[in-house]
Every structure is written in structure tokens, then in C-alpha cells.
Amino acid sequence: MNRLLNLISYIFHPLLMPLLGVIFYFHKTPRFIPETVVYAKVFSLSILTVLLPILLYFLLKTIKKVESIHLATANERRLPLFINGILILLIINRVLPIDDIPELYYFFLGILISTITCFALALVNFKASIHMIGAAGFFMFAIALSIHFKININGTMALMCIIMGAIATSRLHLKAHTVIELVIGFFVGLLPQLLILNYWI
Template identity: 30%
Template sequence: MKLASKIVSILFHPMLMPTIGIYLIFQAGTHVSYMSMDAKRIIYFTVFLSTAILPLSLLPLLYQFKLIKSFNMETARERLFPVFFAGLFYYLGYALLKKMGVPVLIGNFMLVTLLALLLAVGITIFWKISMHMIGIGGVTGAVMALALRYGLDMSGWMVLLFLASGITATARLHLGAHTPAQVYAGFLLGWSVVFGSVLM
């Protein structure tokens, strides 16, 4: 069970959530779904680079300078520097996308993802909120907001996302990474911030 929980934690890692969110936006059937495949590839690459590759590449350096004790970052304080620098990379990705002239929907999604991350930085100073649940909660909120804003039937995706959220929450609790309060708070924070911003 512990191995399965670790696999789930990797599959639904918060650094993968922005890329998954972009994929679901492209699949939703809005105007951005009709962008050329070349344009989509560039967006995918920019988002994945700025929200996953660059933040991950910094971890060995933080470990070398003893700013984190391990790559698991088990305490709230240990997560402060990685999350802060991840926020800088997120902003870089957002700025690049804006410079490319991407549709407002995609730019707004990246901006609100950055906002959720910055809120997490502030909370992390005092409390170890679940970043996994902020991530998947944000994607769930984005899909629900898209469905309401554009009148789309995304019930299938929402069922899958709520199922994935429950599995991820269970995995984080089983690993002892968080308390139930930290898991619930993470999901609600991610969901509410992204849902409210995308719906507007």
C-alpha cells in the first residue's frame, strides 16, 4: 500500500498539474481547442519547462546548500525555498506565454496557478498545507469553471478529477505526509482560487 501511495503521489505531483490543466483546457471544446498543433506544442513545452523541469532542477542545488534536508521536504519550513523559487519559474512561464500572445484563457489559468502557489508560500511559513491537493484542487476548479462559463458538458472529466483527488488525498494521508486538515485545506484553497478566477 505504501508503494502504491508513492506512485499516486508521483502521478499527481503538483508540478504536473499546470500541464494537465492546460491539456484539459485544450480538450474542453472552447475556442482555444482549435489552435494549431504547433502552437499547442509550444504552450505545452513552456508550461512544462517553467512549472516542472526548472523547479525540479533546482532541488539538488538547494540540497547542496542545505536549504532542504531531503527531496521529500517533510517540514513546512523546508518547503519554503522550493515553493518560493517555483513561484519565480511560474511567473517566468506566464510572462513568456503573454509575450507569445496566447489566448486570455490560458494566460489567466497560468496567472491564477501562480496566485495559488504564492498563497501556499505564505501558508507554508506557518503550516504544512498539502501542495498535492492545492494542485489537483486547482485543476478540478478550472474544469468546473470552464463547464459553467462556456456551458460545456465536462461531467466525465469532473468525475475523474474528483476520483483522482480522493485517491491522492488517501495516498498523502497513508504516507503520513499530512493531516486530514492539511489535505482538505489544500484542496479547498486550490479549488476556490482557480474556480473563482477562471469563472470571472
């Protein structure tokens, strides 16, 4: 059971959620977007949201700023969250400007707001669940796309509810978070995506 719950934490790691949101968008959008553009965006975002953060994690671990990839303490989270915020700003300004693909621009704007909020909470030694932030942000973005494009994603929504339940169970069982940290994480991920809907739907 421990192995399964550990596996869930790694499979649905928050580093993967922004990229999953982008892939989901390109899969569901009815708009014509040239394949070369899709591949270029996915490749760029794979580097900036997954590969580069992993490399930076190993650098931070080498200089003993973090102990594990799960960032177990509020103090460990501050520098990685600050760096991640800079990377998200880079994505918004260079990879997904507002006049390029507005839906993805606002998706990453919501991620930036969640990241800043999580960083602020870490400064006051509150450890909101980054796993729940990532999953809830993707969940709300998927719902927003279904409304925006008038598509049925009931299956995706049901699957995401199961996944979020599995993530919460995993984090509780592994004693990585308390219930309140999971609940706060859920709303820190969901509310920014919800609040900016009016700008692009």
C-alpha cells in the same frame, strides 16, 4: 499497499498539474489554435513547470536546502515555493500573456495566488498539502472550462473526485499530512480559481 499509495503521490505530483491543465484546455477548447502554437506552448510550459523545477530541486538538495521531493517540512517549502512563484510570474508575463490565451492566463494567475498563499502559510509553519492544492486547482479549472465552453465533462469530474480521494488517502496513509492540512490545501487550490472566474467567464 504502501507502494501503491507512494505511486499515487508521484503520479499525481503537484508539479504535473499545471501542465495537465494546459493539455486539458487544448484538448477541450473549441477554438482554432494552430498546432505549432499548441506544441510551442506545451513545450515551453513543460520546461518551466516540470523540468526546471526538478533541476532546481536537485540543486537545492545538493546544497542541503531540501531533503526530499515531497518537501516534508514547512521550512523546506519556503525557498522552492518562492522560486516556483517566480517561474509562474515568468509564464504569465512571457508565455501566456492575457491577450494570448486568456483562459490559461487566468488559470496560471490562480496558480500564482495559490502558490503565494501556500508560501505565506509555510512562513507561519503551516504545511498545507501541495498535492491537494494542485489537484483542486485543476479540478476547478476543468469545471470552469465546461461552463465557459458549454461542454460536458461529467466523466472528467467524476474521475478527478476519485483521484483527489486517492491523493488524500495516500498522503494520510504515508503520514505526510493531517486532515486539516489536506482540507486547507484543497481550498487554497480551489478558491483562487473560483474567485477569478468572473474575469474570464
